[in-house]
Amino acid sequence: MMRSLYSGVAGLKTHQTKMDVIGNNIANVNTTAFKSSSITFSELMSQTTQKASGPNAATGTGGVNARQIGLGVKSGAININITGQGSTQSTGNPFDIMINGDNFFVVNNGTENFFTRDGSFYVDGGGNLAMTSTGYNVMGWQLDEETGEIKKDTVSALRIMSTANMTYPPEATSKAYMSGILDKNDTDVTSANGKVVNLNFYDSLGYSYTAKFVFRQSDDQNEYSLELDKILDSTGAEIDLSKAGITKLFGDDSIQTKAGKVAFDSTNYTWDATGKLSRGASRVADVTKLFDTNGNFLAGDTEVTLDDGTVTTVQKQLDEIAKAYGYEGSTEEFLNLLYDAPNDVNDATQGTTQLSLKEMLYNLSKSPAGVQEGADATLPTFLTATAGSDTSFETVGRKFEGISVAFDGNTGYLKSVGGSVTDFTKTMNLSALGGNFSDITVDFSEVTLFNNKGTSTLGATSGDQKGLGMGRALGDMIGVSIQQNGMIYASYDNGMTKLLGQIATASFANASGLEKQGDNLYSATLNSGEFDGIGTDITSNGGYMSTGQLEMSNVDLSSEFTEMITTQRGFQANSRIITVSDTLLEELTNLKR
Numbered sequence: 001m002m003r004s005l006y007s008g009v010a011g012l013k014t015h016q017t018k019m020d021v022i023g024n025n026i027a028n029v030n031t032t033a034f035k036s037s038s039i040t041f042s043e044l045m046s047q048t049t050q051k052a053s054g055p056n057a058a059t060g061t062g063g064v065n066a067r068q069i070g071l072g073v074k075s076g077a078i079n080i081n082i083t084g085q086g087s088t089q090s091t092g093n094p095f096d097i098m099i100n101g102d103n104f105f106v107v108n109n110g111t112e113n114f115f116t117r118d119g120s121f122y123v124d125g126g127g128n129l130a131m132t133s134t135g136y137n138v139m140g141w142q143l144d145e146e147t148g149e150i151k152k153d154t155v156s157a158l159r160i161m162s163t164a165n166m167t168y169p170p171e172a173t174s175k176a177y178m179s180g181i182l183d184k185n186d187t188d189v190t191s192a193n194g195k196v197v198n199l200n201f202y203d204s205l206g207y208s209y210t211a212k213f214v215f216r217q218s219d220d221q222n223e224y225s226l227e228l229d230k231i232l233d234s235t236g237a238e239i240d241l242s243k244a245g246i247t248k249l250f251g252d253d254s255i256q257t258k259a260g261k262v263a264f265d266s267t268n269y270t271w272d273a274t275g276k277l278s279r280g281a282s283r284v285a286d287v288t289k290l291f292d293t294n295g296n297f298l299a300g301d302t303e304v305t306l307d308d309g310t311v312t313t314v315q316k317q318l319d320e321i322a323k324a325y326g327y328e329g330s331t332e333e334f335l336n337l338l339y340d341a342p343n344d345v346n347d348a349t350q351g352t353t354q355l356s357l358k359e360m361l362y363n364l365s366k367s368p369a370g371v372q373e374g375a376d377a378t379l380p381t382f383l384t385a386t387a388g389s390d391t392s393f394e395t396v397g398r399k400f401e402g403i404s405v406a407f408d409g410n411t412g413y414l415k416s417v418g419g420s421v422t423d424f425t426k427t428m429n430l431s432a433l434g435g436n437f438s439d440i441t442v443d444f445s446e447v448t449l450f451n452n453k454g455t456s457t458l459g460a461t462s463g464d465q466k467g468l469g470m471g472r473a474l475g476d477m478i479g480v481s482i483q484q485n486g487m488i489y490a491s492y493d494n495g496m497t498k499l500l501g502q503i504a505t506a507s508f509a510n511a512s513g514l515e516k517q518g519d520n521l522y523s524a525t526l527n528s529g530e531f532d533g534i535g536t537d538i539t540s541n542g543g544y545m546s547t548g549q550l551e552m553s554n555v556d557l558s559s560e561f562t563e564m565i566t567t568q569r570g571f572q573a574n575s576r577i578i579t580v581s582d583t584l585l586e587e588l589t590n591l592k593r
């Protein structure tokens with residue numbers, strides 16, 4: 001039988017195999033991250049009809065080459081262009097990830113690891129990052145709960161939508177700062193109500209509150225009082241700061257120089273010597289019912305029944321008294337005013353004692369039978385034994401709970417806060433309220449006393465100027481992003497972000513040695529190198545990940561069609577060898593005729 005016949009058959013088979021490779025490449029021209037293959041041929045063994053001989057020096061003849069007849073062709077190798085980067089396809093899906101570089105994603109079917117360049121992922125019902133095509137879990141590194149950093153250990157499934165990750169825990173505010181201009185000509189600053197500055201903060205459970213501070217000017221236009229007026233919860237309800245055992249929340253009792261005049265509105269109100277205030281025919285207040293045995297005001301919501309049967313509260317009575325002296329809406333300001341009370345109303349040589357109007361009301365409550373000289377001479381001069389006297393009197397200052405804020409009149413910058421010329425911070429002792437409150441350190445170093453055309457720009461911000469200690473409410477997850485190094489971050493509606501894990505990758509000394517397993521998956525072989533179970537950071541060898549993109553097939557159609565043409569011609573030529581060899585055999589058989 002002619003050897004050429006078998007050579008032709010071998011040629012047909014190898015070219016058919018090459019056509020199979022080309023067909024597979026073209027079939028997968030749109031397969032995500034598909035890597036094209038190519039085939040190389042090698043000749044089959046040759047039949048040696050004569051061995052080679054060397055030159056003979058004795059006879060002077062030269063050597064003769066061996067005579068060999070080839071027996072055909074075979075498939076030498078099928079190589080994968082696995083390192084050829086495919087083009088980019090934008091999808092807009094944040095869980096579609098493209099690897100730029102030579103690394104592979106690591107996925108697991110529950111029993112073993114596979115490797116892929118197909119980064120079309122999604123989050124399954126269990127919250128795991130998985131392949132959309134197979135559901136295999138994407139593997140990576142978890143977060144070390146103690147350090148808050150990625151722990152690069154044996155890869156495990158990335159469960160990014162766990163219950164713990166869906167929310168970000170709240171945190172109490174611990175720092176704050178005030179900044180802006182306090183203009184001494186601002187009418188709010190110069191008014192009795194003062195300039196109000198709000199500070200929003202959180203407790204440890206994430207509930208929000210508003211602390212209302214008030215700046216008030218003294219007779220020295222460079223010095224101001226700063227008081228914590230009230231604290232409101234998120235519904236606008238005022239927190240009761242008068243509970244037993246609560247210490248001062250902000251600063252201490254301080255005296256501020258502030259001269260003024262208090263005048264009783266005798267047109268609408270009348271006092272009597274027994275400490276009762278009336279408006280027209282109606283009794284509106286009775287100072288004998290405002291205090292406890294220690295001289296402290298009863299709780300504001302304490303009900304009081306007046307002599308005429310009217311039921312009211314302590315706070316309403318105090319508001320009415322302040323209104324009678326022209327301080328409607330500023331009850332606390334009125335009660336804290338200071339005046340020089342004469343030690344003897346009939347003898348000016350006996351000197352004076354500085355008292356607050358709160359103390360005046362208390363003294364009046366102890367003299368229900370009328371004001372007498374001597375023991376009760378510390379009352380204002382208008383409250384004499386002659387009931388109903390409406391003499392005005394001067395105030396010399398005010399008592400407040402808070403801190404003094406002083407400025408340098410030449411530079412406009414702070415000179416002192418709470419008496420300190422070096423430390424411009426003050427602590428709100430909110431922990432005294434108990435519950436979930438934490439102390440807040442407030443920094444005033446950015447407050448200035450500049451001219452701003454009568455407009456103050458003061459504001460208070462939670463957290464320091466670096467954003468630390470600002471506190472937060474409970475946050476719900478609103479998004480997930482994947483960085484170029486594979487780190488997965490969750491963002492929350494309270495402004496926080498959280499590191500959830502990192503996608504690990506695998507690299508191989510000979511990536512072409514990986515074995516295809518279908519579904520865009522590969523497995524390691526002896527010739528590719530083993531996977532160590534830990535993997536590598538993709539950026540360690542210059543690679544990176546791109547989100548919202550997928551890697552396309554690296555099949556080059558122009559090359560494939562060219563290879564198809566040469567393969568077809570090769571197949572045709574080998575088929576001609578068979579037909580010609582058959583013709584020769586036919587001639588041989590015809591010799592018997």
